[in-house]
Amino acid sequence: MKTSIHILTVVVLLGILPFGNINAQKTDNITAQQMMSNYDFVKAIAMYNEYFILHSPSNDDIRNIASCYLMINDTKQAKEWVARLANQENALPKDVLMYAKLLKTDAQYDEAIIQFNRYKTMTPSDENADKWIESCNKAKYWIQFPELFDITNVESLNSPNSDFGLIPFNNGFIFTSDRKQNSLISKEDIHGWTGNPYLKLYLVKESLKMNDFSTIDPLNDQYHNGPGVFNVKNSEFFFTRTKMVRVTKKNKNIDPTSWIVNIENPDYENRLEIYSSEFKNDKWTKPAPFQYNNPAEFSIGHPTLSQDGKTLYFVSDMPGGYGQTDIYYSTLNSNGLWEKPINAGNKINTSGKEMFPYIDNNGDLYFSSDGLQGMGGLDIFKSVGSKDKWLNPVNLKSPLNSPKDDFSIIYTETGKSGYLSSNREGGKGNDDIYKFDFNPPSELIIAVITKTYDENKNLIPIDNVTLKITNNTEDKSFDNLKVVNGEFFTKIKSKDSYTIVGSKEGYLTNSKTIQTESVKLQDTVYVEMIFDKIEMDKPIVLKNIYYDFDKSFIRPDAMTDLNKVVQIMNDNPGIIVELGSHTDARGSDEYNVALSQRRADAAVKYIISKGIDKKRITAKGYGETQHLNECSNGVECSEEAHQLNRRTEFKVTGSINGKNAVIKSEL
Numbered sequence: 001m002k003t004s005i006h007i008l009t010v011v012v013l014l015g016i017l018p019f020g021n022i023n024a025q026k027t028d029n030i031t032a033q034q035m036m037s038n039y040d041f042v043k044a045i046a047m048y049n050e051y052f053i054l055h056s057p058s059n060d061d062i063r064n065i066a067s068c069y070l071m072i073n074d075t076k077q078a079k080e081w082v083a084r085l086a087n088q089e090n091a092l093p094k095d096v097l098m099y100a101k102l103l104k105t106d107a108q109y110d111e112a113i114i115q116f117n118r119y120k121t122m123t124p125s126d127e128n129a130d131k132w133i134e135s136c137n138k139a140k141y142w143i144q145f146p147e148l149f150d151i152t153n154v155e156s157l158n159s160p161n162s163d164f165g166l167i168p169f170n171n172g173f174i175f176t177s178d179r180k181q182n183s184l185i186s187k188e189d190i191h192g193w194t195g196n197p198y199l200k201l202y203l204v205k206e207s208l209k210m211n212d213f214s215t216i217d218p219l220n221d222q223y224h225n226g227p228g229v230f231n232v233k234n235s236e237f238f239f240t241r242t243k244m245v246r247v248t249k250k251n252k253n254i255d256p257t258s259w260i261v262n263i264e265n266p267d268y269e270n271r272l273e274i275y276s277s278e279f280k281n282d283k284w285t286k287p288a289p290f291q292y293n294n295p296a297e298f299s300i301g302h303p304t305l306s307q308d309g310k311t312l313y314f315v316s317d318m319p320g321g322y323g324q325t326d327i328y329y330s331t332l333n334s335n336g337l338w339e340k341p342i343n344a345g346n347k348i349n350t351s352g353k354e355m356f357p358y359i360d361n362n363g364d365l366y367f368s369s370d371g372l373q374g375m376g377g378l379d380i381f382k383s384v385g386s387k388d389k390w391l392n393p394v395n396l397k398s399p400l401n402s403p404k405d406d407f408s409i410i411y412t413e414t415g416k417s418g419y420l421s422s423n424r425e426g427g428k429g430n431d432d433i434y435k436f437d438f439n440p441p442s443e444l445i446i447a448v449i450t451k452t453y454d455e456n457k458n459l460i461p462i463d464n465v466t467l468k469i470t471n472n473t474e475d476k477s478f479d480n481l482k483v484v485n486g487e488f489f490t491k492i493k494s495k496d497s498y499t500i501v502g503s504k505e506g507y508l509t510n511s512k513t514i515q516t517e518s519v520k521l522q523d524t525v526y527v528e529m530i531f532d533k534i535e536m537d538k539p540i541v542l543k544n545i546y547y548d549f550d551k552s553f554i555r556p557d558a559m560t561d562l563n564k565v566v567q568i569m570n571d572n573p574g575i576i577v578e579l580g581s582h583t584d585a586r587g588s589d590e591y592n593v594a595l596s597q598r599r600a601d602a603a604v605k606y607i608i609s610k611g612i613d614k615k616r617i618t619a620k621g622y623g624e625t626q627h628l629n630e631c632s633n634g635v636e637c638s639e640e641a642h643q644l645n646r647r648t649e650f651k652v653t654g655s656i657n658g659k660n661a662v663i664k665s666e667l
Helices: 005-014 029-037 041-051 059-071 075-086 093-105 109-122 128-144 556-571 589-609 639-645
Strands: 149-153 163-169 172-177 200-205 213-215 225-231 236-246 268-280 300-305 311-316 326-331 354-359 365-369 379-383 406-413 417-422 432-438 443-453 459-461 466-471 476-482 487-493 497-503 510-515 524-531 540-542 575-582 617-623 648-655
Touching: 029 041, 029 059, 041 059, 059 075, 075 093, 093 109, 093 128, 109 128, 163 225, 163 406, 163 417, 172 225, 200 225, 236 300, 311 354, 326 354, 354 406, 365 406, 379 406, 443 497, 466 487, 476 487, 497 524, 510 524, 510 556, 540 556, 556 575, 556 589, 556 648, 575 589, 589 617, 589 648
Parallel strands: 163 432, 225 300, 268 300, 300 354, 443 524, 575 617
Antiparallel strands: 149 432, 163 172, 172 200, 200 213, 225 236, 236 268, 300 311, 311 326, 354 365, 365 379, 406 417, 417 432, 443 459, 443 487, 466 476, 466 497, 497 510, 540 648, 575 648
């Protein structure tokens, strides 16, 4: 469970977050509880810590102060407090579960798995336990084998407070921050939740430097503002605002496994709304509310637009969703009005929180979720589709995701580079803006594995193979490379074309061409080369060369294997071969001999057309004299069985000037 300042833009989406049991006690901690119920978490923590100097905290006190630490994003302190509950002999399942989740956000995956298993034993009916355990194992793998991105903190822009939601705007960017603008800030400008100023929208130049930013005063209201999206086509900015509304209803906690207990709502709370403003003649128009704002009942925020500007996606906790917050969409009709919002569907929406949607130039959806399998809390996911039709989301993995909160992704080059926001370890402030760039390594390892067949047709390693590796991109070769124990390893450049030629006395020479491209930081390209002994007049079936019934033309699916024969003959310039063709049993014996000869002639003609000397290859038609199955004259067989007999075979019949050859391209 991860919560930080950016969640303030979502907390109001949830109505009121559940806190610990604040039933009145006869001691002074009731003041801390009151502060907590008013979202004054910083003051509540101070009061609790002062109270604990003279009083031993009860379990409810521990849950309360841990909740306060979570609300200000101090997960380490929260974890220490929750550990007191989880380590008790009679610990409640919900305390063990919360401890496991906090361990996960701290990247203590092995310990988290122990606690999730403990919770699973205590609550066998909860099927989510196995999913949480699986997500820990996945996170460990993703960290060990990260995707090929460099992540850099934009230190020139980030402040000690929270900065997030960077989006392009004209020749710069708009972002959201609760940074302190000056030393003279009134109480009205401070949010009791964090002790920091309210979130404001800022404009920053392309340089992304501290001295190049300013507040967008026409858009910023009294309370929280941002994040948003700029519609370049219409010069219109859609953004999030909070509004204080009076609340008299009670929240009911319908989840019996919830770690903390809901309380009665305070008199007022913030709710999110979407507003829009046009940027014309270097000025912002008066912000106009989205027609489906309904702060008295629910929140709407985190807008993003399709590339044509006709579909608005956003986040809401309106009734009828799948979880705490869902992604919805609204389409623009011909009258310039937005249609009634529709839920984007359960492919992307879960029982948890889906937030910060973003549509890239390809129309793909990126969003953050804590309801899908991730590394610790809010992870960024990608899904392909539109409106309420989406494919299963894909986790962007490490390093784009971390054990902490990761959100508000945008691409400056689709799939390659952009910005995201995160409260991951090592940041400058609470939430920071990070730049990411796709950066595959310049080198990788190539592993050539050499094998041959033993007398039982089993593949076994073969030694003393000589390799020649040529970088086709740079026209450089490395000769006389020796294979030891059936393996050869060396470094090669990424994104280049290489040809590997292997030779061994008494075997057919083989070659393979590959295009190298790294997909992991520690990548190895495996190339398996299978060597056949040169055995005179031993036929090798070309497995994929078949002919239509009563036809002799070369089918497109046969050309791949005939090209392999061409490659073998190019690799082994000293061999003479025969290409033999066989028919099925249908038709007279004499006719089938003639048909098979035509087929063999057609195959040889194709090979010669690829530059092979016609003196090195002959065609032989065997008709139906050498069947591979029982489908002889008069036997009824399926078309598939007959086709097995309509085959072409390749065999070495001699050599030129005593030249030898070596390895076999897989036939």
